[in-house]
Structures are given as structure tokens and as C-alpha cells.
Amino acid sequence: MKVCLYMEHGRRHAWSGGIRRAYENQMKALRAAGVDFTTDPRERFDLLDVHTFGPRSVYLVEKYTGRRPVVIHGHTTAEDFANSFVMSDSIAPYLGRFLRYFYGKADMLIAPSPYTQDVLRRYEVDRPIEVVSNGVDVRRFQPSARKRPQARGRYGLTGTVVFAVGLVLLRKGVDMFCEVASLLPALSFVWFGRVHRAVKAETLRVVESAPANVRFAGYVEDVTDAYAAGDIFFFPSLVENEGIAILEAAAAGKPLVLREAECFAGRYVHEENCLKGATAEEFADHLQRLFADEALRTRLGETAKVFAERHSLDKVGSRLREIYTRLM
Numbered sequence: 001m002k003v004c005l006y007m008e009h010g011r012r013h014a015w016s017g018g019i020r021r022a023y024e025n026q027m028k029a030l031r032a033a034g035v036d037f038t039t040d041p042r043e044r045f046d047l048l049d050v051h052t053f054g055p056r057s058v059y060l061v062e063k064y065t066g067r068r069p070v071v072i073h074g075h076t077t078a079e080d081f082a083n084s085f086v087m088s089d090s091i092a093p094y095l096g097r098f099l100r101y102f103y104g105k106a107d108m109l110i111a112p113s114p115y116t117q118d119v120l121r122r123y124e125v126d127r128p129i130e131v132v133s134n135g136v137d138v139r140r141f142q143p144s145a146r147k148r149p150q151a152r153g154r155y156g157l158t159g160t161v162v163f164a165v166g167l168v169l170l171r172k173g174v175d176m177f178c179e180v181a182s183l184l185p186a187l188s189f190v191w192f193g194r195v196h197r198a199v200k201a202e203t204l205r206v207v208e209s210a211p212a213n214v215r216f217a218g219y220v221e222d223v224t225d226a227y228a229a230g231d232i233f234f235f236p237s238l239v240e241n242e243g244i245a246i247l248e249a250a251a252a253g254k255p256l257v258l259r260e261a262e263c264f265a266g267r268y269v270h271e272e273n274c275l276k277g278a279t280a281e282e283f284a285d286h287l288q289r290l291f292a293d294e295a296l297r298t299r300l301g302e303t304a305k306v307f308a309e310r311h312s313l314d315k316v317g318s319r320l321r322e323i324y325t326r327l328m
Contacts, residue, residue, distance in 0.1 A: 001328055003030065003037040004045035008054035017167060017193065018244050019075045022112070022134035023051050025244075025313060026320070029135055033317030035324065047324055051075065053102050061105045069327040072106040074129070075241060077119050100125060108327055112242035115263045119241075130323055134242050135316035136308050141251035144228055151229035155217060160291050161188050163230030165223065165245040166237075168195040168203060168216060173236030173259060175206045176280060180234070182211040183284040187291065189234075192226035194219040227252035232290050232297070236283065239263050247311055250304035255297045257286050273303040 007023045026049075030037050038045055041060055048064045049071040050057050064070055078096035100123045103109055109129045111117035117129050152158070162181075168174050168191060181189040195207060195216065207216060220226050227233075233249035234257045240246070241263070249256060256274035258264050270276040275290070277283040290297050 001036065001047065001324060002043075002045045003035060003047045003049050003324060004041050004043070005030070005037045005039055005049050005051070006041055006057065006060060007039070007051040008057050018134075018242075019052060021244050022073070022075060025135045025137065025316070026051075028137060029313040029317035029320060031317075032314050033321045035317065035321050047071065047327060049073070049324075053099070058102065061102070065105050069107045069324075070105065071108045071110060071323070071327070072103055074103060074109050074111045074116055074120050077116065077241060096123065099123065103127065108323060110323070113263070114266060116241040130319075132319045132323070133247075133311040133316055134244050135311050135313045136244065136247035136251045138251045138309055138312045141224060141227060141248045141308075143253045144224075147224065147228040151225040154225065155190070155215075155229055157188065157190065157229050159188060160232065161190055161230045162232045162234045162287055163190045163192060163226065164233065164235050165191075165220075165226050165249070166193045166235075168193055168207060170200060170203050170206070171238055172240075173238060174203060176236040176259075176283070177234065178206055178210045178214055179280045180236070180283045180287065181214045183280060184287060185211065185213050187213065187287065189214045190217055190230065191215070192217045192220045192223070192230075223248070224252075227254065230254065232257060232287060234283070234287065235259075236277075237261070237263075247308050250308035253301040253305045255290055255300035256304050257283060257290070267307075273307045274300065 005026060047069045048060060050061060051073050053076065061070055076099065103120065103125045104127060106127050109120060109125065109127050110132050111120055111129050112134045114131055117131050120129055164177055166172050174191065177189065177191060227249055233254040235246055236259045238259060238261055246256060258268055258274050258276050260276045260278045268274045275286040277286055
């Protein structure tokens with residue numbers, strides 16, 4: 001069995017950090033599981049596994065439907081596209097209709113979380129849907145005492161650092177990140193990730209008016225630097241189909257502070273493997289509590305790490321191999 005693992009434009013195209021990371025993670029997972037694969041659809045293959053939509057992806061799915069088993073990953077939904085880029089709110093309803101058609105071509109849909117599985121079912125796509133995490137490379141993101149001083153020195157960081165990782169988007173809660181920082185002027189807040197040139201104007205206004213204790217570090221060449229440099233992972237995102245950055249922070253043993261949102265329900269449990277809030281005041285209270293209580297930081301970091309290990313690439317590769325074998 002040979003799989004064609006296809007992503008529109010390959011790794012040259014920055015769909016988003018998350019989709020690109022999911023694609024790279026899957027290649028590692030398939031290698032770990034001993035699954036033969038190619039990324040070139042011109043080669044011979046037995047099963048097509050598509051990561052994104054686009055003209056070439058649609059062409060390949062149409063071409064091989066009925067001729068080869070076709071798997072499509074549900075990385076993109078109208079819900080997580082909205083409130084992100086210029087005109088995204090206007091485009092999102094039409095995107096939802098297109099995705100209903102595109103996902104309906106699959107022999108099997110793969111959702112990265114139970115939440116996304118539920119969203120895809122709301123689209124009334126009459127295809128089987130399996131939940132398989134995008135996974136996290138737990139070895140790459142494990143805590144590193146050696147890397148920490150180097151990373152903090154690179155960014156000039158001292159003291160306790162509250163941080164986030166990802167594209168700077170309203171949907172990911174950058175406005176809440178800044179609002180909470182304004183309530184805690186004694187703490188340092190750093191957002192690692194680029195400000196895309198096509199973001200909504202409101203996002204740029206949030207960045208330009210951010211309080212003095214907030215830094216936007218921009219694109220990070222080696223993202224492990226961000227997790228080594230930061231102390232408390234504060235990610236008030238409104239919608240995540242899975243949230244690979246959260247898994248990476250968890251693998252690095254960082255305590256997690258997340259939004260009380262539908263997309264995190266069931267997986268992230270308040271006081272168990274994270275703290276959750278809904279308002280700026282609640283988030284500020286959680287961060288102050290973590291800042292003052294080292295034992296709490298350690299406990300939540302350890303339970304987060306256990307959660308991440310359940311999503312290791314070894315486990316992801318085994319699940320994908322089982323699904324491929326069943327489809328063949």
C-alpha cells in the first residue's frame with residue numbers, strides 16, 4: 001500500500017501555520033508507522049490523502065473518486081475561517097457551501113477533534129468521519145533546560161512570561177490577549193507569530209494600540225524557541241479545529257490558560273489540565289494565580305504534558321495506518 005499525501009502547493013504555500021504543521025506531522029507519523037507514501041501525485045499510489053482544498057486538490061479528488069480510496073482532512077471550516085482575514089466574514093458562508101461539496105467527495109473524512117467532527121456533521125456531509133489528531137512531536141517539544149536561556153536571551157526576556165503562538169488574528173483572541181495584559185502591567189506578554197498582510201483592519205488596530213507590556217515577536221524560525229522562552233501559555237482563541245500550538249505548549253510542559261469555548265469542551269478540563277476563562281477579569285485572575293503559585297504551575301504543566309503524550313505522532317501514525325488498511 002502506497003499513499004499519496006497531497007497538500008496544495010506543498011510546503012511552499014503558507015496556508016496557515018497549523019495546516020502546514022499538520023501536514024509535516026503526518027509525514028513523520030506515517031514514517032513512524034512504516035506507511036509508504038509520496039507527496040507527488042504523478043507517482044504510482046493506491047490511496048489519495050488530501051490536506052487542503054484548491055484547484056489542484058479538487059482536480060485530484062474528482063479524478064480519483066471511484067478509482068482510488070480518497071481521504072480528505074477537515075482542517076478548514078467556515079467557522080474557523082470567519083473573523084480572520086479581510087472579507088473572511090463575507091466569504092465564510094460561501095466557503096461552507098463549497099466545503100460541503102468538496103468534503104462530500106471523500107470516501108473518508110478525517111477530523112482533527114470531536115468538535116470538528118460535529119461541525120462537519122452539521123454540514124450534512126454524508127460521508128464517514130474519523131477523529132484523528134494532527135498530533136504533536138513530543139520529543140521535539142519536550143522541556144529543555146539548555147534551550148531556555150538561549151531563547152530568552154534571543155528575545156531579551158526576563159521574569160515570568162505569558163505567551164501565545166500562532167498567526168495574529170482576532171479569531172485567535174489577540175484582542176483579549178491585549179485586554180488582559182492591560183490589567184496586569186507587571187507581567188510580560190509575548191505573542192510569537194506573524195501578522196499576515198491580509199488580516200482584518202481591526203486586528204492591526206489592536207496590534208498598534210497594544211499596551212506597553214505586550215510584544216509581538218513576529219515569525220519564529222524555530223518555534224521551539226517560543227515554548228522554551230515562555231512560562232504560561234495563554235491562548236484565548238474563540239475557535240480551533242484542534243489547536244496544534246496548544247498541543248505543542250502542553251508537550252513542553254507549560255500550564256495552559258484557554259477560553260471557555262465549545263471547541264475545547266471535553267478535551268481541556270478546567271483545573272485538571274488547564275484553566276479556563278470567559279472574561280478579561282477571569283483570565284487576569286487565572287494568570288495572577290499561576291504567577292503566585294509555583295506548585296499549581298507545575299501540576300498543570302505535568303497534566304498538560306500527559307495530555308499531549310496521548311496525541312503523539314506514533315499514535316497518530318498507527319491510527320492512520322489502520323484507517324488506510326480498512327479503506328483498501
